[in-house]
Amino acid sequence: xxxxxxxxxxxxxxxxxxxxxxxxxxxxxxxxxxxxxxxxxxxxxxxxxxxxxxxxxxxxxxxxxxxxxxxxxxxxxxxxxxxxxxxxxxxxxxxxxxxxxxxxxxxxxxxxxxxxxxxxxxxxxxxxxxxxxxxxxxxxxxxxxxxxxxxxxxxxxxxxxxxxxxxxxxxxxxxxxxxxxxxxxxxxxxxxxxxxxxxxxxxxxxxxxxx
Numbered sequence: 001x002x003x004x005x006x007x008x009x010x011x012x013x014x015x016x017x018x019x020x021x022x023x024x025x026x027x028x029x030x031x032x033x034x035x036x037x038x039x040x041x042x043x044x045x046x047x048x049x050x051x052x053x054x055x056x057x058x059x060x061x062x063x064x065x066x067x068x069x070x071x072x073x074x075x076x077x078x079x080x081x082x083x084x085x086x087x088x089x090x091x092x093x094x095x096x097x098x099x100x101x102x103x104x105x106x107x108x109x110x111x112x113x114x115x116x117x118x119x120x121x122x123x124x125x126x127x128x129x130x131x132x133x134x135x136x137x138x139x140x141x142x143x144x145x146x147x148x149x150x151x152x153x154x155x156x157x158x159x160x161x162x163x164x165x166x167x168x169x170x171x172x173x174x175x176x177x178x179x180x181x182x183x184x185x186x187x188x189x190x191x192x193x194x195x196x197x198x199x200x201x202x203x204x205x206x207x208x209x210x211x
Contacts, residue, residue: 036111060100148176
């Protein structure tokens with residue numbers, strides 16, 4: 001019974017971590033939904049230049065005609081109600097882009113509604129330096145490891161004193177080890193068994209990723 005209960009606690013902790021990881025991934029993916037995201041930034045450039053080229057990379061080939069039609073419409077009506085027309089076009093563009101990724105679209109999000117690391121990642125590309133991005137992420141990762149380690153280490157000292165103490169340790173241990181495991185897998189591109197991650201498996205022989 002004791003091991004069954006410990007196993008249940010472990011599974012609950014793993015499930016909670018998985019939900020957190022998926023939610024974080026979803027937030028990052030939704031970056032393109034924001035008014036200051038890369039899709040809409042390119043859309044603004046395209047409208048100003050009256051050239052659709054900058055935004056076609058964000059949609060699948062099969063969706064180009066639909067985007068072209070929406071783009072022509074915004075150019076034809078821009079002088080009447082520019083903000084309304086542009087907002088409608090942005091919504092259409094992002095919705096098509098998200099659908100191409102197999103992701104839902106719940107409407108455009110306000111500027112600034114971006115996770116700090118993603119915003120810093122964009123800034124790194126714009127400035128040509130990843131130093132600030134590396135510092136931001138590594139500082140947060142270090143703090144996350146330290147917090148979970150300290151909790152696990154504290155409960156480790158009393159883990160054999162009682163069942164209650166043991167269960168407290170198991171909960172802290174699972175949270176701690178799965179946190180570092182997930183971080184290391186992401187960093188190395190390998191899963192828990194040492195196999196290559198999806199990104200690496202899709203690399204072609206020249207070392208470039210296939211899309």
